[in-house]
Amino acid sequence: MQDTDDLDLEPVTFLVDAEIAARQAFDARIAREPGFSALARKRLARYLDNPIWRGLVELHLNGATSLETGLMLRGAGLVRPARFFVLAGDLAGRELDCVEFTxxxxxxxxxxxxxxGADDPCREAIYRAVSSYLVIDRGNGIVATRSTLEVALEIDDRDLLSRACSLVSGCPMALPRPARSKGATEEDWMEMADFLSNGDDDRRGAAIIDLAALDDMSERA
Structure with missing residues (x-):
């Protein structure tokens, strides 16, 4: 019979198993995408494996990215924290945290x-995919540019505003709940797409993807 002390030395593999499963699922989804050669799929994976590259594209096209990616971009000297004052609405006079490119x-x-475009269909496919969502919250919040936060203020999207974090402290902004608010929809964001950081006229979606909420749903299933 195995000694209890020996059991304590058995490898615990759930973290490694989870990483491997996530990678296999990622590769399998890329492989199912139609219209790509084997080389194109390898290039897609290489670009998307680089959080710096993808983070730059997300901030450029969507004006937002996950807090984790924002911290990496700051560490690489590519973005810096900034602040601005809200000029109108029930948050007028408050100072909000945002990020800007260095x-x-x-x-x-x-x-x-x-x-x-035609110069590199592989990268163009990634740009189209990034333009199909607004931001992916990986469970710790997001960072956003001033222009994206200003759109959120304009359409009263307290969901996005409540997720926005300071790049300095990593903490979300403590905003009061509005007296009356119906919140914002993906359609509201699509209507305001021209006011995002780069006036993207090829936007395909603007959903906020909450990976923590997906975890909750999987637990309830």
Whole structure:
């Protein structure tokens, strides 16, 4: 019979197993996407494996990215924290945290976006995919540019505003609940797409993807 002390030394693999399962699911989904050659799928995976590259694209096209990605971008010197005052509405006078590109970030972004459309269908496919959602909250909140937060204020999207975090503290902004608010919809964001950070006229969606909520749903299933 195995000694109890030996059991304590048995490897605990659930973290590794979860990482492997997530990677296998990612690769399987890329493989199912029609119209890509084997080489194109490898290139897609290489681009998307790089959180810096994808984070730059998300901030450029959507004006928002996960807090985790924002911290990586800041660590690489590509974005910096900033603040602005709200000028109208029931949050008028409050100072909100946002992010902005540094000069190095803009230089990197220029290189990232130098090939689009027919020049590089592989990268163009990623741009279209990123333009099909607004932001992915991985459970710890998001960071957003001033222009995206201003749209959220305009359409009273307290869901997005409640997720927005300071890039300095990593904490969400403590905003009071509105007296009357119906919230905002994905359709509201689509209608305001021209006011996002780069006036993307090829936007396909604007959903906020909450991975923590997906975890809750899987537990209830």
């Amino acid at each position: 000069d190095l970030g803009l230089e990197q972004l220029h290189g990232t976006l130098s090939f689009k």
